[in-house]
Amino acid sequence: MSLYEKLINHDEKLALIGLGYVGMPIAVAFAKKNIDVIGFDLNKEKISLYKSGIDPTKEVGDEVIKTTSVEFTADESKLQKAKFLIVAVPTPVNTDHTPDLTPIIGASEIVGRNLTKGAIVVYESTVYPGCTEDVCIPILEKESGFRCGEDFKIGYSPERINPGDNVHRLENIHKIVSGCDTESLEEIKNVYDIVIEVGTHPVSNIRTAEAVKVVENSQRDINIAFMNELAMVFDRMDIDTNEVVDGMNTKWNALGFRPGLVGGHCIGVDPYYFTYEAEKLGYHSQIILNGRIVNDQMGAYVADTAVKQMIAAGQAPKKSKVVILGLTFKENCPDTRNSKVDDIIKELNTYGIEPVIVDSWASEHDAMREYGVTLTKLEDVKDADCVIVAVAHNEFKSLSLKDIKAMFKEGNDNEKVLIDVKGLYKVSELKASGMRFWRL
Incomplete structure (x- = not known):
């Protein structure tokens, strides 16, 4: 009997290692299909929230968490009960933009210590081509005392979940699958086909699957970098970038x-994994790294532009009250990791400006821990000199320009500065408001 059949018949269990924005929805999805699932995470506070029926990621919602059959645990020994193990831990970069493999190394050590013969381990974490075989397999073998290919099998299936996206979900995104041999590939494909409604896409080897993930996000990064560069040029030409893009899209x-801030744990990180391995092989990126340079400077560019607009409005920036709407790395998502809004904050700090930050999606704890900022409620915002709309959360998109204007201190409209990073408002509306405005 195959492992797939044993999972279906409840003879074996499936485990998720890492219950964040990627791992938790996968665990819940398999549980919905009547698979026995163990959900493991080192973060005991997070496990406690899940057990209490609270979804801190807001990916599936509290009601789903309350009713799911997933066995949430911070006890790694429970992993010994699982034969199909999926590793979905974050893979960030260091300050020098080299891969930080600490989470995936730690997860591999935990899995290795609790590995049983006949198990299949599948990595979903984004890594450079070759990492699974060169880094993870040796750790699994050392910790378990087993041999890969003989005592256990391994595969790679890159995560493609888009946090905060209610349209493109796990079930309707084609899943790339790979294995260390033909047998493991078939098992991995069959298991994922349980939850992937649109089907899986097998590739010939693990390195190819790893490359698919870093390349698809590098492609997006480069395209956005091109638009960001155009936006900076068009700004000098006094041409509205969004109007150009609207015309182009016909x-x-x-x-x-479109231009924007590129942060988060995928697009803002994955290109560095790709170029890291390329440089180890003697090739220096001509395009990808330059795209990263452009995108990484956009936060500072927005902040510098805001200061220029404040000066043009007759303000003394150091004495001005600046309000930033949004902190998370994208709209309608509580994930604050690698948010480029932090770059806006840091650049404003160099001018002596301590901005007020508003974001109901972000965790107050995470905002303070990651960026050292205290969040303010939207209804408490008043007497602003400059408002920067940095993230297009639904509650910000629903604000009319009249609502925005109410956040400013009393005075002439042309002394009020609005920085519309996301291009939420039409130019005609902005001009009619009488406020001094700029949009990316």
Whole structure:
């Protein structure tokens, strides 16, 4: 009997290692299909929230967490009961932009210590091509005393979940699958097909699967970098970038990318994993790293522009009250990791400005721990000199320009500065408001 059949018949269990924005939805999805699932995470506070029926990621919602059959645990020994183990831990970069493999190394050590013969381990964490075989397998073998290919099998299936996206979900995104041999590939494909409604896409080897993930996000990063560069040039030409993009998108083969802040744990990170391995092999990136340079400077560019606009409005920036709407790395998502809004904050700090930060999606604890900022409620914002709309949360998109204007201190409208990073408002509306405005 195959492992797939044993999972279906409840003879074996499946385990998720890492219960964040990626791992938790996968665990819940398999549980919905009547698979016995163990959900493991080192963070005991997070496990406690899940057991209490609270979804801190807001990916599936509290009601789903309350009713799921997933066995949430911080006890690694429980992993010994599982034969199909999925590793979905974050893979950030260090300050020098080299891969930080600490989480995946730690997860591999935990899995290795609790590995049983006949198990299959699948990594979903984004890594450079070759990492699974060169880094993870040796750790699993050392910790378990087993041999890969003989006592256990391994595979790689890159995560493609888009946090905060209610349209593109786990079930309707094609899943790339790979294995260390033909037998493991078939088992891995069959298991994922349980939850992937649109089907899986097998590739010939693990390195190819790893490359798929870093390349698809590098492609997006480069395209956005191109639009960001255009935005900076168009700003000097006094041309509205969004109007240009709207016109361009009337052509059938336009790609539809727009300028913006590129943060988070995927697009803002994955290109560095790709270029890291390329440079080890003697190739220096000509395009990818330059795209990263452009995107990494956009937060500072927005802040510098805001200061220039404040000066043009007759303000003394150091004495001005600046309000930033949004802290998370993207709209309608509580994930604050690698948020480029922090770059806006840091650049404003160099001018002696301590901005007020508003974001109901972000955790107060995470905001303080990661960025050292205290969050303010939207209804408490008043007497602003400059408002920067940095993240397009639904509650910010619903604000009219009249609502925005009410956040400012009393005075002439042309002394009120609005920085519309996301291009939420039409130029005609902004001009009619009488406020001094700029949008990316």
